[in-house]
Structures are given as structure tokens and as C-alpha cells.
Amino acid sequence: MDFWSYIYPATAASRERAVIVTIVAVLHVVILYPVMAHSQGERKSAQEMRVTIAMADKPAASQVPVSVPSAPVKPQPHKVEPEPEPLPVDIPVKEPDKPKVNPEPTPLEVEKIKLEQEAALAKARAEAEAAQLKVQQEIEREKAEQAAAQAKVKAEIKAKVETEIARFKAMEEAKRVQAEQEAKVRIEQEAARARAEHEAAQARAEAESRRRAEQEAARARAEHEAAQARAEAETRRRAEQEAARARAEHEAAQARAEAESRRRAEQEAARARAEHEAAQARAEAETRRRAEQEAARARAEHEAAQARAEAETRRRAEQEAARARAEHEAAQARAEAETRRRAEQEAARVRAEQEEARRKVEREARLAKEKMEAEAKARAAVETARLKDEEDVVLKALYNQKNARPSYPLAARRIGLQGKVLLNVEVLADGSCGQINVAQSSGHRMLDDNALETVKTWQFVPARQGGVAISKWYRVPIVFTLKDN
Incomplete structure (x- = not known):
């Protein structure tokens, strides 16, 4: 039940009571006063006692x-x-009864008085019905006006609330779209920066790998060349030693051959030459074998060093790539966390603005309702005062007739x-x-x-x-x- 429907019945009831009391008062004034005046007009004595209020x-x-x-x-x-x-209130005092002086009225006069009373009563009833109908019409009109005013105020408040809600929804949608766009731009920027950092890290890792591989290859080449030089020097030294030994043996054999016989010398010389050639061949074969072994060992060491360098390069490249990936994922996680935090802050701010707008709308609606209630109370107070004045007038009329x-x-x-x-x-x-x-x-x-x-x-x-x-x-x-x- 709203405020108007709560206030109005009391006012209508007061009006109806006022109308009924007015009708009764009019009946007393119109009917009873003439009869009393007619019946008491001839009974006044020289001295009367009155008590007045x-x-x-x-x-x-x-x-x-x-x-x-x-x-x-x-x-x-x-x-x-x-x-x-x-x-x-002025109330006349009841006078003591005195003996009647005038004769009783004739039947014609009594009938005339009755007809006058009935006519006055019918007239009073008609006036009372007309007054009651007028009051009912006035009540219905005021109810319709109040309902129309209330509906108008409700419609205005509803339209205003809907407008505010639509405006705030549009603002919220625009802010949400803007926040999403900003978040998307920030994510793209963070991703681009992470990609650039990843590419730079990968380029640095590749350059470092190439540099270390080149260093390892240079070191392996240097070691190989040094080993080859050492092998050649050792081969030459051993060849020279064998040659010196062979020459010494040859000289000894030649000396022995000179001591034995020239034939043997020749045979020995031939044999020595053969042995020398065989020794030289063996020395050359041994030198070639050792050189080949040294070269194979150097190649194996070079290949092992190159494999180790490549493995180390791959390991370091993988470590750099893993670190770059970890940094990229951490940067992306930070960017996503920052984006979520900013989105949550923006959503919280939007919710706070919506809550503030809702409270503002409710406050305006409450103020409008309080204003309507104050106006209704003022009108009710004015109506009550007016009805009270009417009831006071009726009180005087009834007071003089009913009380002893x-x-x-x-x-x-x-x-x-x-x-x-x-x-x-x-x-x-x-x-x-x-x-x-x-x-x-x-x-x-x-x-x-x-x-x-x-x-x-x-x-x-x-x-x-x-x-x-x-x-x-x-x-x-x-x-x-x-x-x-």
C-alpha cells in the first residue's frame, strides 16, 4: 500500500462524518427549532430563570x-x-415547567405542522444526498488526481532511472572496450618486446656459439698443427738417428770388410747397401707408420675436441634458449598479471561508479518520495484542520440540543x-x-x-x-x- 492510499481513507471518513453531522444539525435547526418555538412561544412568564454558558x-x-x-x-x-x-458554546438553561395557558392546537394546525415538518425533512434529505454525492465526486476527483500525479512521478523516476542505467551501461561498455583494447595493445607490446628479447638472446647465443666453436676449431687446428709438427720433428729425429746408426754400422761393416777381404768387402758393401736400403726402407716405413699414427691420433683428438666443442656449444645454446624462454614466459606472465590487475582495478572502479550512481538514483528517488509524503502530509493537515473547524461548528449545534x-x-x-x-x-x-x-x-x-x-x-x-x-x-x-x- 502506497502513501496516498494510506492517507486518503482517513480524510474521506472524516468528510463523511462531517457531512452526516451537518445533515443532523440542519434537521435539528429546520424541524425542531420551529416546533419548540411554536410550543413555547405563549408560555413565557414575567420572570424566567436562565443559566448560560x-x-x-x-x-x-x-x-x-x-x-x-x-x-x-x-x-x-x-x-x-x-x-x-x-x-x-452558549447553552440556554432549562426553565421550570409552568402550566399551559394557551389552548391545544387544532387538528388542522397539527396536520399543517406535520406537513411542514415532512417537507422540511424531505428537503433536508435531498440536500444531504446532494452534499454527500458532491463529497463523493470530490473524493473521486482527488483520488484520480493523486493517482495521476503519483503515476506521473513514478514514470518520471522510472524514466530517469532507466536513462541513468542506460548511460552507465554505455559508459561501462565503452570503458570495458577501451580497457580490453589497452590490455590487448599492452599484451602485444609485451609479446613483441619478449619476442625481440628472445630473438636478441637467441642471436647472442648463436654468436657466442659460433665464436666458441671458432675458438675451439682454431685451438684444435693449432693443436693438430703442433702435433703434426711434433710428429714430423720426431720422425726426422728418429730418421736421422737411424741414418746415423746406419752410417755407423756401415762404416763399421766397411771397416770389417776392408779388414777381411775386398771380395767380402764388396759383398759386405752390397749386403750393407742392401741392409742400408732395407733399414732405410724400414725407417721410412716406420716413419710413415708413426706419422700416420700421429696424424690419426691428431685427427681423432681434433674430431673429439670439435665434438666436445659442438656439444658444449649446443649445451650452452640450449641453456641460453631455455633461459630466454623462461625469461619470455616470466615476462609474458608478468604482462598477463599486470593486465589482469589493471582490468580488475578498472572493473572495481566501474563497479564503484555503478554503485555510486545507484545510490545517487536511490537517494533522488527517496528525496522525491519524501517530498511527495511531505506534500501529502501538508495537504492532509490542511484538510484535517478544515474538517476540525467544520466539526467544531457541528459541535456547537449538537451541544445545545443533546446535553441536559x-x-x-x-x-x-x-x-x-x-x-x-x-x-x-x-x-x-x-x-x-x-x-x-x-x-x-x-x-x-x-x-x-x-x-x-x-x-x-x-x-x-x-x-x-x-x-x-x-x-x-x-x-x-x-x-x-x-x-x-
């Missing part, structure tokens, strides 16, 4: 009391209560007692009389007690606050006077 602020000088000698009576002390609001009129005590009338009594009366929410006390005594205990006993039986229309009946204190002044007609 005057305004609290009405001066006592406006009432002309009749000076009647009376015995002095000591005023009774009474507790003075806080000054309540006066009840602005205080009777003037016979003993006080005989001895001529007069005075004004101010009573503090608590009117309860149901209209009955609650607590009651004497705020200001009339100076005569008899008049004070009579006023207290009479007002205790009165019925009031209770005060209202926000359309709800409440208890409230009133100050009721009652004046006892003797007047001559």
Missing part, C-alpha cells in the same frame, strides 16, 4: 446581574488547575443566589466527561455542586488530532443569573 474570555460586565440581598457566604477554597481552552440543561436550584432562586462557576472538564476520546473540578467558585456551594453534577452527565464531541479523537481539557464557564423579562 458563556465564553471564557467574555467579561463579567457584559452580564447584568440582579442585585438580590443575600447572606454572606464564605467562598470554599478549590485547587486551581492549568488554564484549559474554553468551550465557546442545568436547573436553577429552588432554594438558591428563593434567596436570590447568583454567581459564575468556572469548571475544568476533561473530555475523553469517546466524548464523555472524565475528570472535573472547580477552577473558580461562584461563592455559593449550592451553585458549584449543581454545576458539577449537571456537567458530569454531558456528552461532548472530542477533540481530534490528525483525524483521531484524543482527550483534552476544556474550561466551561456557567453563570447563574436571575433576569426579568
Whole structure:
């Protein structure tokens, strides 16, 4: 249930009550007053006693009391209560019954009076129905206006909220696209940088591998050349040694051949030459064999060194490549982590902006609702005040007719007692009389007690606050006077 549907029934009920009370008051005024005036017009005596309820602020000088000698009576002390609001009502005092002087009305007059009363009653009913219909139409019109205004405000708020949501969604989408583009650009930049670093590292590794391979090859060539030089030097040394030994043997054989015989010398020379040639051939074969062994060993060492260099180069190249890959993966992971962190920060910022926008929209809606409620309360307060004023007018009309009129005590009338009594009366929410006390005594205990006993039986229309009946204190002044007609 919204605010308007919560406020309006109370106002409508108050209006209906006001209309009903007004109709009853009009019926009393139109029908009962003429009948009472007609029946009591000829029964006034030379002297009548009246008790009137005057305004609290009405001066006592406006009432002309009749000076009647009376015995002095000591005023009774009474507790003075806080000054309540006066009840602005004048109530005539019931006069004592007197014997009828005029004859009874004729049947024709009675029939005429009945017809007048029926016509007045029908007229009052028609006016009451017309007033009630008008009130219902006014209520329906106000309900329609309130519903239209509420629907308009809701539509405006809904349109504004939808516009804000669409705008923030568009902003969020644009920011998300921009963030994705920036992240993509950053990732591409990081990937390009990582690729460049990887290529540079790979180029450095290849250059280092080539340099080390060249160094190893140069060192192997140098070692091979040194080994070959050593082998050749050793071969020459051994060949020279063999040649020297062979020459020594030859010289010895030649000497022995010279010592034995020239024939043998020749034979020995031939044999020596053969042996020399064979030794020289053996020496040359041994030299060639050793040279070939040294060359094979040098080649094997060169190939082993080259294989070791190539293996070391491959190992270092693989290590460099693995390190480059690890650095590339670490850089890519860092780039992805940075991208995710920035994307999360951007998403958090967007969510914060959305939350702030939602709170702003809710705050505006709440302010609009509070403004509508304040306006509705103001209108309800104005309507309640107006209805209260109408109820106060109806209260005066009903008050004079329903409550019992205080009777003037016979003993006080005989001895001529007069005075004004101010009573503090608590009117309860149901209209009955609650607590009651004497705020200001009339100076005569008899008049004070009579006023207290009479007002205790009165019925009031209770005060209202926000359309709800409440208890409230009133100050009721009652004046006892003797007047001559």
C-alpha cells in the first residue's frame, strides 16, 4: 500500500462524518427549532430563570446581574488547575415547567405542522444526498488526481532511472572496450618486446656459439698443427738417428770388410747397401707408420675436441634458449598479471561508479518520495484542520440540543443566589466527561455542586488530532443569573 492510499481513507471518513453531522444539525435547526418555538412561544412568564454558558474570555460586565440581598457566604477554597481552552458554546438553561395557558392546537394546525415538518425533512434529505454525492465526486476527483500525479512521478523516476542505467551501461561498455583494447595493445607490446628479447638472446647465443666453436676449431687446428709438427720433428729425429746408426754400422761393416777381404768387402758393401736400403726402407716405413699414427691420433683428438666443442656449444645454446624462454614466459606472465590487475582495478572502479550512481538514483528517488509524503502530509493537515473547524461548528449545534440543561436550584432562586462557576472538564476520546473540578467558585456551594453534577452527565464531541479523537481539557464557564423579562 502506497502513501496516498494510506492517507486518503482517513480524510474521506472524516468528510463523511462531517457531512452526516451537518445533515443532523440542519434537521435539528429546520424541524425542531420551529416546533419548540411554536410550543413555547405563549408560555413565557414575567420572570424566567436562565443559566448560560458563556465564553471564557467574555467579561463579567457584559452580564447584568440582579442585585438580590443575600447572606454572606464564605467562598470554599478549590485547587486551581492549568488554564484549559474554553468551550465557546452558549447553552440556554432549562426553565421550570409552568402550566399551559394557551389552548391545544387544532387538528388542522397539527396536520399543517406535520406537513411542514415532512417537507422540511424531505428537503433536508435531498440536500444531504446532494452534499454527500458532491463529497463523493470530490473524493473521486482527488483520488484520480493523486493517482495521476503519483503515476506521473513514478514514470518520471522510472524514466530517469532507466536513462541513468542506460548511460552507465554505455559508459561501462565503452570503458570495458577501451580497457580490453589497452590490455590487448599492452599484451602485444609485451609479446613483441619478449619476442625481440628472445630473438636478441637467441642471436647472442648463436654468436657466442659460433665464436666458441671458432675458438675451439682454431685451438684444435693449432693443436693438430703442433702435433703434426711434433710428429714430423720426431720422425726426422728418429730418421736421422737411424741414418746415423746406419752410417755407423756401415762404416763399421766397411771397416770389417776392408779388414777381411775386398771380395767380402764388396759383398759386405752390397749386403750393407742392401741392409742400408732395407733399414732405410724400414725407417721410412716406420716413419710413415708413426706419422700416420700421429696424424690419426691428431685427427681423432681434433674430431673429439670439435665434438666436445659442438656439444658444449649446443649445451650452452640450449641453456641460453631455455633461459630466454623462461625469461619470455616470466615476462609474458608478468604482462598477463599486470593486465589482469589493471582490468580488475578498472572493473572495481566501474563497479564503484555503478554503485555510486545507484545510490545517487536511490537517494533522488527517496528525496522525491519524501517530498511527495511531505506534500501529502501538508495537504492532509490542511484538510484535517478544515474538517476540525467544520466539526467544531457541528459541535456547537449538537451541544445545545443533546446535553441536559442545568436547573436553577429552588432554594438558591428563593434567596436570590447568583454567581459564575468556572469548571475544568476533561473530555475523553469517546466524548464523555472524565475528570472535573472547580477552577473558580461562584461563592455559593449550592451553585458549584449543581454545576458539577449537571456537567458530569454531558456528552461532548472530542477533540481530534490528525483525524483521531484524543482527550483534552476544556474550561466551561456557567453563570447563574436571575433576569426579568
